[in-house]
Amino acid sequence: MKKTKQTEQLSNVEQEEKSGTFQKLLLWVLIPLLFTTALVLIIAKFADVNVFDKAKELTGSLPFVTEKKEEDPIVGDLVLEERVVTMQAEIQEKEAQLFKVQQDFDKSAIANEKLLIEQEKLLDEIAVLMRDKDNSKQDFNEIVKTFEQMSAKSSAPVITKMSDAEAIRILTSLKSATLASILEKMTPEDAAKYMTMMTKQ
Template structure:
């Protein structure tokens, strides 16, 4: 009686698995070589564990290196914190400078507006003065002279200084000679000072 093998039986007999090959071709020979080396070391009176400890770094060396590395890490962390503090300080200074700059801009804008208001007011005052001077120039010199004498010196000088030369001479001619001399002197001082 013949037993026929099926396909499933053939597949199981085909080849060993990956781990079986690894174990048979690598691990067993490696263990065999190690065993031979240990036997040789025993006969030559060589302590393999001492030789291994000489080759490998000692714990003392490791701890010294570790301490040095830890010390360096602490130093670097301190340096990082110092730099962060400097950055924060510079950021605060920058923020303060920007705020101060904004305040300066606001003050500058206020001053510009104030100057414009003053210039507008000055222009308005010039127009008013010009109208007053035109009014006095239309009047007779005989009527203007007593009015000028009654004004305070600053107002009188403003009006006299802005009159046409012909009108000014006619008004001064109608004043008391002492008053005319006083106003003439004040007008000459005013012109020499440039106001």
């Protein structure tokens, strides 16, 4: 029982000491600090000093405290206008480049059309030449058949009156029996001339 009372008394004493320490802190530190702060604010009010502005200036000079500065609206507008002008210049430059590319594309399209037209013309000309060649080949074959049906006596003077190229062309296309009989009916000089030309081909 005595021990219990003693323990209670000890705990009461400890609590009083703890509360006494807090009260001492409150009395000796916090209350004077609050009083001094109030006194400084009152003096600053009478001296026309804005304490909050001064505090901002002091904290602004500290390296770890950064304050967002208010931008001048005129300067901000000028910067925006410069950016707009720059962007408009870029847009005009891009439009000029696009226009040039479009012109180049149009020119190449026109050139391609001309080439296609020229190609079609050349194909038509080739087709005409092929038809002419086929026709001339048919005509030539008919001429050769005619010479083969003619007598050697009548065909020899006709061949000697032709140009050398035409004569050689016909003579090389004839059958060997017909050729021999035609050469027999020619003068020896003409026969020798045509034989020499045929051997050179």
